[in-house]
Amino acid sequence: MSPSSPQIDEENSVTLVLRSVRLVGGGDLPMDVVVEGDRIAGIVPAGQAPTDDAEAIDLAGRWVMPGLADNHAHFTTWAHHLARLDVSGTREPEEAAERVREALSASPPSEATFVGRGFQDALWSREATGTMLDDAAGDAGHAGRPVVLYAHDLHTVWINAAAAERFGAPHAGLVREAPAFAIEKAADLEASARDDEVVAAALAAAAARGVTRVSDMHMADNPLVWQGRFARGMDSVRIVANVYLEHLGVAAGRGQRTGDVVPGTAGMVTVGSLKLISDGALNSGTALCHDADLNGSHGHAEYTEEELHRILRDADAAGFTIALHAIGDLAVARALDAFEATGARGTIEHAQLVADEDLARFAELGVIAAVHPEHLLDDRDVTDRLWAGRTRRAFPYRALQEAGATLTFGSDAPVAPLDPWLAIAAAVFRTRDGREPWEIDNALDVRTALEASWVAPELEVGGAADLVVTDVDPFVADVETMRAMPVALTVCAGRVTYQAS
Numbered sequence: 021m022s023p024s025s026p027q028i029d030e031e032n033s034v035t036l037v038l039r040s041v042r043l044v045g046g047g048d049l050p051m052d053v054v055v056e057g058d059r060i061a062g063i064v065p066a067g068q069a070p071t072d073d074a075e076a077i078d079l080a081g082r083w084v085m086p087g088l089a090d091n092h093a094h095f096t097t098w099a100h101h102l103a104r105l106d107v108s109g110t111r112e113p114e115e116a117a118e119r120v121r122e123a124l125s126a127s128p129p130s131e132a133t134f135v136g137r138g139f140q141d142a143l144w145s146r147e148a149t150g151t152m153l154d155d156a157a158g159d160a161g162h163a164g165r166p167v168v169l170y171a172h173d174l175h176t177v178w179i180n181a182a183a184a185e186r187f188g189a190p191h192a193g194l195v196r197e198a199p200a201f202a203i204e205k206a207a208d209l210e211a212s213a214r215d216d217e218v219v220a221a222a223l224a225a226a227a228a229r230g231v232t233r234v235s236d237m238h239m240a241d242n243p244l245v246w247q248g249r250f251a252r253g254m255d256s257v258r259i260v261a262n263v264y265l266e267h268l269g270v271a272a273g274r275g276q277r278t279g280d281v282v283p284g285t286a287g288m289v290t291v292g293s294l295k296l297i298s299d300g301a302l303n304s305g306t307a308l309c310h311d312a313d314l315n316g317s318h319g320h321a322e323y324t325e326e327e328l329h330r331i332l333r334d335a336d337a338a339g340f341t342i343a344l345h346a347i348g349d350l351a352v353a354r355a356l357d358a359f360e361a362t363g364a365r366g367t368i369e370h371a372q373l374v375a376d377e378d379l380a381r382f383a384e385l386g387v388i389a390a391v392h393p394e395h396l397l398d399d400r401d402v403t404d405r406l407w408a409g410r411t412r413r414a415f416p417y418r419a420l421q422e423a424g425a426t427l428t429f430g431s432d433a434p435v436a437p438l439d440p441w442l443a444i445a446a447a448v449f450r451t452r453d454g455r456e457p458w459e460i461d462n463a464l465d466v467r468t469a470l471e472a473s474w475v476a477p478e479l480e481v482g483g484a485a486d487l488v489v490t491d492v493d494p495f496v497a498d499v500e501t502m503r504a505m506p507v508a509l510t511v512c513a514g515r516v517t518y519q520a521s
């Protein structure tokens with residue numbers, strides 16, 4: 021990062037001064053960062069920034085760096101997930117019911133279905149009954165209120181009698197598979213009335229982790245969705261609004277192309293990529309792989325190669341880059357082939373298994389490896405089992421970097437929490453919870469991991485005032501500190517979007 025003298029325009033006035041911050045990776049000297057409007061106007065030795073009018077925040081030698089991006093989140097789904105009571109880790113159903121009682125005791129009366137998430141009834145010794153949830157609601161002064169708890173894997177719901185009645189379920193208690201999906205769908209639809217409320221809370225939570233930009237992969241006409249949200253005041257995080265095939269024609273019909281600013285959003289929302297899913301997933305055994313699994317399956321290909329090339333060619337002609345989901349090594353190879361054959365530009369999302377001969381093709385074709393490092397920790401055991409003998413090539417971040425690929429990080433929230441520090445820590449340490457690091461040869465250095473999350477390569481005079489200030493220098497943080505990185509301040513487009521109290 022390059023300190024430089026203030027280039028403060030006479031026409032503009034200083035709107036914000038960050039006093040006494042040290043530039044991450046830029047030495048120990050405390051600096052003042054001067055902001056005018058949405059730009060950085062100067063980075064000067066501490067004490068030399070102008071003092072008039074502007075809001076000044078003394079950061080006492082803390083660490084400043086570019087704001088953080090989450091390059092892959094299903095934001096609306098995440099927002100609802102975040103708003104729901106977490107009953108994960110409960111050892112018996114009574115403990116989950118007690119959490120419901122506590123949460124309801126603290127909430128105002130409502131007719132709305134109360135939703136929680138995250139239980140694993142396979143780990144319980146006692147049967148979860150509808151009565152337990154009826155009693156919990158009644159004790160909390162919410163008698164007759166429907167309660168629905170989603171299991172961690174979403175294939176089971178636990179409901180009370182009021183929920184069984186509201187959703188026409190066969191019975192209260194545990195409901196599995198198709199009837200469970202029907203209840204989840206109905207409860208999700210009911211909850212969509214609260215979209216704005218939960219999205220506003222999730223944006224604030226993202227800013228509290230230093231996030232200034234989110235690439236939204238929710239299955240919706242995202243440019244339109246976010247245009248509406250910005251008009252209703254949800255404007256604290258920059259949004260890259262991606263579209264799926266079903267919305268591509270609609271977006272193109274509005275004259276939109278990748279990178280265009282969405283009208284009415286002050287440049288904060290831009291049109292993203294066409295999001296395309298080309299194979300399945302690791303856990304379900306449907307990632308498309310060169311090697312057959314124990315059942316002789318190579319996984320699932322959503323498209324033939326001809327179809328894939330046609331879609332990429334059409335999207336490229338319409339002015340869209342492609343965010344191409346490819347998890348298995350054969351899916352990654354075909355994705356690279358498709359970019360090469362069509363000249364389309366974009367990212368390969370996930371790239372969880374990569375053949376050695378394909379590593380260098382990312383850089384050659386200018387295809388970005390858009391990866392989700394927290395998944396490597398969630399999935400290390402299942403990877404050891406399903407990709408035994410191939411784990412050296414799994415989540416191969418160092419190998420990709422050494423082959424010249426550009427890496428970007430995302431959370432894939434709600435699959436992992438929307439928190440870039442988890443991704444950075446996972447990529448650097450490849451462990452959590454005190455376990456042995458997994459396939460440590462593919463760990464990244466701290467700088468590369470930070471750069472994969474930063475919204476810009478560095479803070480620079482004239483650049484956007486999107487930045488985050490932390491209590492700890494990430495270059496010296498251990499794994500637990502990195503995961504829980506204490507954020508002091510977040511600024512997006514020159515505005516303070518989070519300040520620790």
Ligand SMILES: [Zn+2]
Nearest residue numbers: 092094237432
């Ligand atoms: Zn995703």
